[in-house]
Amino acid sequence: MQECLLRQVELFCQTEEKRAEKFLAHSLxxxxxxxxxxxxxxxxxxxxxxxxxxxxxGVEISISKKFFKRAVERNKIRRKIKExxxxxxxxxxxxxxxxxxxxxxxxxxxxxEALNKIKSAVDSFGDNLKKQ
Numbered sequence: 001m002q003e004c005l006l007r008q009v010e011l012f013c014q015t016e017e018k019r020a021e022k023f024l025a026h027s028l029x030x031x032x033x034x035x036x037x038x039x040x041x042x043x044x045x046x047x048x049x050x051x052x053x054x055x056x057x058g059v060e061i062s063i064s065k066k067f068f069k070r071a072v073e074r075n076k077i078r079r080k081i082k083e084x085x086x087x088x089x090x091x092x093x094x095x096x097x098x099x100x101x102x103x104x105x106x107x108x109x110x111x112x113e114a115l116n117k118i119k120s121a122v123d124s125f126g127d128n129l130k131k132q
Contacts, residue, residue, distance in 0.1 A: 038099060041125035046106040046114075049121055050099035057091040060099045067104040077102055084115050090122045098122070 042049040061081055063074045081100055085091060109117065 042121045044117070044121070046103060046109065046117055047121075048101040048103070049125060050101070051094070051125065052097040052099060054097045056097075057095060058097045059085050059091075060097060062099065062101045064102075067102070068107060073107060077107060080111060080114060081118065084118050088115070088119055090119065093122055094125070 038050040038052050040048065041051045059082065061078050063077055065074075068074045068077065081102075106114065
């Protein structure tokens with residue numbers, strides 16, 4: 001009985017040490033600093049846009065598994081967003097990288113609705129960037 005308790009305490013301590021090491025390694029690394037370069041420029045219930053002042057225009061799309069479980073759904077949304085940016089020449093409105101974070105209600109939008117929402121969002125923050 002006593003040996004069993006000692007073994008449990010020993011295993012618990014090892015697990016806690018690993019967690020502490022992981023936490024310290026993460027807090028000391030530069031991984032958390034990459035989000036400091038992003039500036040939120042637009043937010044709605046469908047999506048959120050961030051702007052990174054990096055070389056060349058581009059778009060990065062972030063779709064959480066929490067909201068869209070199946071990869072097919074995530075890929076379909078990703079293709080829809082890329083197609084809207086390509087056909088509407090939205091890359092010309094800014095110089096940098098747009099990070100596009102998608103929420104659950106975006107999946108219910110038709111192509112035309114998504115087109116209107118994305119275009120108005122990029123137009124609004126594109127004007128703000130040109131003013132600065």
